[in-house]
Amino acid sequence: MHAAARRSVVNGRRRLAEAVDAAAKVFARRGYHGASTQDIADVLGMRQASLYYYFESKEAALEAVIRVAVEDYASRALRIARKETSASEKVAALIRTHLAPMVERVEYSRVFLGERRFLQDPARKRIRAMELRYERIIQRVMAEGVASREFRADLDTRLAMLALLGLGNSAAAWFGREPGMDFERITAGYADFLVRSFRTTH
Amino acid sequence: MHAAARRSVVNGRRRLAEAVDAAAKVFARRGYHGASTQDIADVLGMRQASLYYYFESKEAALEAVIRVAVEDYASRALRIARKETSASEKVAALIRTHLAPMVERVEYSRVFLGERRFLQDPARKRIRAMELRYERIIQRVMAEGVASREFRADLDTRLAMLALLGLGNSAAAWFGREPGMDFERITAGYADFLVRSFRTTH
């Protein structure tokens, strides 16, 4: 009688996704260690112990959130990197895809950026490896921009990569809270900043 | 007999500073909620309860750390903003002062950036007010650069301010861990990035 109305045919994977969403929201707001499994259960309208039907442990919930957050990043970056466009357009596209998830799910980005360090070693290293792969793809775009003389010869490609990620990631901190700063304004502005500073001056 | 050797005339304020240092180190590593007062006491070589001689509460320790981290930021920025130099030089100087504390005390920066949100409302609003003051000073430098035609007329000064802080803050995440990325390389590179993208193209 309790959960009768909630149950339906559609609720196969949906409820699990809701649980991950709830975890993301709570972890983003209170931080991993500051959040209790009770908090997550509250969002879902269930008992604290019932959460353990969906997650083996609190940390497993964190891993699930982070997995969603990190998903597809590298593959989308690779797709951009392989295109037959200018390096400038690639940089702009990279910033766009990097910020895109923030529109629909900032909480995931925030949890990834701030809480991933609390993962234990098997999962942590997997995530770190995916990050490195992502970073290398971005840096190669910079390097190819230099090689084709579209970007200045003295460009520090590693720092350029860190700058792109730094700009993108820092937006997660205030995205949705800075009035007037919508997706278009941010991505267009940041892409413009980056491209202007990377291009050869003539 | 226990703490005899440690005690001396010099240890007036020094021990408190050590306690704040210990808190900064532990909060930076484990996060505010992930850190226990026991962890901090361990660093100091004292008992958990003894910490309460220096801090009223765990949160008071956090506030002490953050206060140190936030100290002087606005005043140093203001000193730069008032100088009779070009806007470009001001931007470069702003990046430098922003990153300077990271050399000697990254932990403080990290705690400020990641844990300040856990402060309760009296302290939290005070910190936020100081941040806003800092942001306004930076943005005004951008605006004056536009007014003097040193920076492009279409520069989004608010986004430019966020970009400067974003670049600076993101460095706190990897400062000291990215091989080869020393203070000079970062500050010079970032200053260069910013100035190139802000300047009028002619």
Next chain:
DNA sequence: AATTTTCCCTATTGCATTATAGAATAGACT
């Protein structure tokens, strides 16, 4: 209709953690 599976519940254990109370020790001061 019978059985299995899904999903949530109640109840509880065990541990970690913040904070308080009050005592002890040693150096500074009179």
Next chain:
DNA sequence: AGTCTATTCTATAATGCAATAGGGAAAATT
């Protein structure tokens, strides 16, 4: 010598929290 003050200690209260065990009802499957 005797008192005061700073600093740390022991002991403990009080709570919050992750996780386990086992049950039960509805839905799906046979």
